Amino acid sequence: MLSVKQARQDILPIHGSFAGKDVVSLDQFEARDLQKIFALVPEMRRIVEQSRPSDILAGRIVSLLFFEPSSRTFGSFATAVKRLGGQTLEVQNPEAVSSVNKGETFEDTIRVFEAYSNAIVLRHPQPGAARQAARVAQFVPVINAGDGNNEHPTQTILDLYTLYEKFGRLDNLNGLLAGDLLNSRTLHSLIRGLSLFPNNTVYLLSPEKLRLSREDYAVLQSRNIRMIEIFSEKDIPGDCHFWYWTRIQRERFASLEEYDQVVTKSFIVTPAMMERYANKDMILMDPLPRVGTIDPAVDSDERAVYLRSQIRNGLYARMALLALILGQA
Numbered sequence: 001m002l003s004v005k006q007a008r009q010d011i012l013p014i015h016g017s018f019a020g021k022d023v024v025s026l027d028q029f030e031a032r033d034l035q036k037i038f039a040l041v042p043e044m045r046r047i048v049e050q051s052r053p054s055d056i057l058a059g060r061i062v063s064l065l066f067f068e069p070s071s072r073t074f075g076s077f078a079t080a081v082k083r084l085g086g087q088t089l090e091v092q093n094p095e096a097v098s099s100v101n102k103g104e105t106f107e108d109t110i111r112v113f114e115a116y117s118n119a120i121v122l123r124h125p126q127p128g129a130a131r132q133a134a135r136v137a138q139f140v141p142v143i144n145a146g147d148g149n150n151e152h153p154t155q156t157i158l159d160l161y162t163l164y165e166k167f168g169r170l171d172n173l174n175g176l177l178a179g180d181l182l183n184s185r186t187l188h189s190l191i192r193g194l195s196l197f198p199n200n201t202v203y204l205l206s207p208e209k210l211r212l213s214r215e216d217y218a219v220l221q222s223r224n225i226r227m228i229e230i231f232s233e234k235d236i237p238g239d240c241h242f243w244y245w246t247r248i249q250r251e252r253f254a255s256l257e258e259y260d261q262v263v264t265k266s267f268i269v270t271p272a273m274m275e276r277y278a279n280k281d282m283i284l285m286d287p288l289p290r291v292g293t294i295d296p297a298v299d300s301d302e303r304a305v306y307l308r309s310q311i312r313n314g315l316y317a318r319m320a321l322l323a324l325i326l327g328q329a
């Protein structure tokens, strides 16, 4: 296999060049790195919409190792590779279908799949698993497709593109981030992403038990972003450019009883809530799956982008990212 990554221990910053690099955290990014991805999105969109053959990933094989369930991230990465002329080696639920089931270690599993492919896209329930995989894989880049409640950087790339598409900028935005702030990896990455641009403010709305951990709060507050915690929908400011809703992450709770107690206190977006607290130019986002987050009656509201551009941008943004990391260009 062609090796594109230099053997190393550290995760490198992107610093203007994606070629062969791991992507495990938004902390690797600068604003210009995101702009570089965004610049490729329209071309990726044309490839999809015109069903245009592409050889950008010709000869490349990408392993998709998903230790947790996924619809969007798995589906969009699989489609992205194929749309760009590459091939995938797909293993969903390795604990059941691979030699992990026989006791093979995580590290050995990564070594095996790096021998067979040019990149590994990894989803795993353990925070830090992607970073660990990136350290183990000596020759191919690892892309974090969500590691426990830690980060989900490619989700943030598509979320920021969705905001950029709507507002033409990523600075001077006010956003409402709601739901499971304790466990939502999408929110942990999104706050990091928004902090790369000046004058952004996020309002954090969650049940008391699902506030951002005090450790994460301290880390993120030291970034270039204003964070304001609120605990009632009545405190939602009317000038938010976007609302970003997240589900309560059932799989992160020790017991169903504990989950049931918290979920009754969660906030659900309804048409009445949109009417009362949302302005006419905002957008409503959700990384999905939508479980107790948004009333389906809101779907027809033109401000609701979660089933429209947000999903499609996931495909285009991941195509752009793969082209930059692995492409011939």
Ligand code: CP
Pocket (backbone or CB within 6 Å): 069, 070, 071, 072, 073, 074, 146, 152, 155, 287, 288, 289
């Ligand atoms: N947004 C997201 O990560 O969805 P999936 O879990 O379906 O990939």
